Amino acid sequence: MIDLKKLTIKKAHEALVRGDFTVRELCQAYLDEIKKRDGDIHAYLEVYSDVMAQADAAQKKVGEGNSLAGIPIAIKDNMLFEGKAATSASKILQGYVAPYTATAIRKLVDAGAVLLGRTNMDEFAMGSSTENSAYGVTKNPHDLSRVAGGSSGGSAAAVAADLALASLGSDTGGSIRQPASHCGIVGLKPTYGSVSRHGLMAMGSSLDVIGPFSKTVSDAEILFNAIKGKDRYDSTSLDVPMAGKRPQKIGVPRHFLKGDGIDPEVMKAFEASIERFRSLGYEIVDIELPNIGYSLAVYYVLMPAEVSTNLARFDGIKYGLHKEGSNLLEDYLFSRGEGFGPEARRRVMLGSYVLSSGYYDAYYNKASAVRELLKDDFAKAFERADVILTPTAPAPAFKIGEKASDPVAMYLEDIFTVTANLVGTPAISIPAGTKEVEGKRLPIGIHLVSPHGREDALFELGKKFLGEDVE
Numbered sequence: 001m002i003d004l005k006k007l008t009i010k011k012a013h014e015a016l017v018r019g020d021f022t023v024r025e026l027c028q029a030y031l032d033e034i035k036k037r038d039g040d041i042h043a044y045l046e047v048y049s050d051v052m053a054q055a056d057a058a059q060k061k062v063g064e065g066n067s068l069a070g071i072p073i074a075i076k077d078n079m080l081f082e083g084k085a086a087t088s089a090s091k092i093l094q095g096y097v098a099p100y101t102a103t104a105i106r107k108l109v110d111a112g113a114v115l116l117g118r119t120n121m122d123e124f125a126m127g128s129s130t131e132n133s134a135y136g137v138t139k140n141p142h143d144l145s146r147v148a149g150g151s152s153g154g155s156a157a158a159v160a161a162d163l164a165l166a167s168l169g170s171d172t173g174g175s176i177r178q179p180a181s182h183c184g185i186v187g188l189k190p191t192y193g194s195v196s197r198h199g200l201m202a203m204g205s206s207l208d209v210i211g212p213f214s215k216t217v218s219d220a221e222i223l224f225n226a227i228k229g230k231d232r233y234d235s236t237s238l239d240v241p242m243a244g245k246r247p248q249k250i251g252v253p254r255h256f257l258k259g260d261g262i263d264p265e266v267m268k269a270f271e272a273s274i275e276r277f278r279s280l281g282y283e284i285v286d287i288e289l290p291n292i293g294y295s296l297a298v299y300y301v302l303m304p305a306e307v308s309t310n311l312a313r314f315d316g317i318k319y320g321l322h323k324e325g326s327n328l329l330e331d332y333l334f335s336r337g338e339g340f341g342p343e344a345r346r347r348v349m350l351g352s353y354v355l356s357s358g359y360y361d362a363y364y365n366k367a368s369a370v371r372e373l374l375k376d377d378f379a380k381a382f383e384r385a386d387v388i389l390t391p392t393a394p395a396p397a398f399k400i401g402e403k404a405s406d407p408v409a410m411y412l413e414d415i416f417t418v419t420a421n422l423v424g425t426p427a428i429s430i431p432a433g434t435k436e437v438e439g440k441r442l443p444i445g446i447h448l449v450s451p452h453g454r455e456d457a458l459f460e461l462g463k464k465f466l467g468e469d470v471e
């Protein structure tokens with residue numbers, strides 16, 4: 001008997017077309033597993049009640065040529081799916097029902113995918129552990145005492161624990177790649193703008209992008225191809241070329257990998273991955289990214305500035321949580337005071353501060369200027385190398401509660417991932433080994449960055465690295 005939960009999109013698609021099993025059977029296998037294990041893992045905030053109706057509609061599309069027909073997929077709770085709740089794991093959106101469907105979700109539905117439910121996340125995608133969710137933490141399937149990463153922790157854990165065949169997350173500073181790394185799966189942050197943000201609740205609008213989680217790089221590629229493309233509802237969206245010179249040279253910014261902030265086992269796995277790429281015929285070159293040390297500081301100025309403006313719309317008046325005061329200002333204060341968790345409030349305050357007159361030049365403008373320098377650094381690096389390789393996260397998944405009271409320790413989780421968002425380039429995390437801690441095997445990921453619109457280079461390298469078939 002084949003285990004329906006262990007298939008890739010490719011394999012499931014072939015089997016569905018052959019008629020080995022039905023879409024209903026495939027979806028039921030996932031629903032059963034969710035029932036069995038999600039009580040412990042808490043990847044989902046809601047499993048949709050109409051999965052079987054979706055399955056029946058999808059069954060009709062099997063065989064029409066789309067490999068996503070009948071594939072059960074989970075989506076992050078910050079994406080709109082008409083008629084369904086969407087809360088960004090925030091109390092302030094309690095009771096909110098999506099009035100329209102996000103473009104990326106629409107594309108999945110049109111392709112015949114079955115949406116299983118919405119997954120847990122850090123509130124408004126702010127965090128690296130899902131501990132900032134207003135609805136409880138998601139546990140790492142490899143060790144339930146540890147975090148799954150964040151902010152898309154639920155989407156990552158769902159795939160890692162076979163509670164969905166694949167999923168979508170959003171990435172503003174690492175929220176797809178870091179949880180993918182911690183959960184031992186593949187996570188792609190596409191080129192900024194390559195996937196429409198229409199219907200994605202905004203966190204940092206110049207940084208946000210939707211992307212896939214999957215078990216293989218080939219599956220990430222299938223999903224990316226399904227959701228990408230220019231969209232008239234998002235003026236920042238664009239069609240990416242996805243073609244060019246095949247990657248040969250892998251650049252490693254050695255100067256950024258010194259110091260004792262990186263777990264020695266992560267470095268060991270990283271060095272082993274370099275050897276693997278070498279044995280696959282790639283040339284490894286040393287590159288310099290002179291300003292990369294400022295990335296985290298730049299991100300934690302620009303991102304909160306955008307957060308503070310994006311969260312201004314949640315006033316408790318038109319939708320979501322409403323707390324009555326004795327006047328309009330009190331309505332706002334009470335609704336926002338109670339609706340937002342501590343991290344959301346911290347970032348609104350940080351953002352308002354860096355944008356305030358008198359500090360705007362010192363912080364916001366300065367950070368924007370350094371962002372430009374980072375773009376130059378990457379442009380120069382890509383003259384020497386076709387992709388850039390680093391670890392995805394400085395250490396494997398940490399214990400629940402370990403960093404919850406130390407925001408800066410939490411922010412350091414993003415050290416290798418934020419730059420791709422600031423620069424807008426695509427980046428992928430792929431599994432590259434494990435570290436054994438307390439008898440558990442904790443996944444370690446490596447991180448590849450390519451120039452804008454060159455997701456194809458990431459797919460090619462990733463597939464070779466994982467030994468997937470490459471045509």
Ligand code: GLN
Pocket residue numbers: 125126127128150151170171172173174175176203303414
């Ligand atoms: N961990 C980062 C943060 O807290 C990234 C979040 C994200 O990518 N959405 O901002």
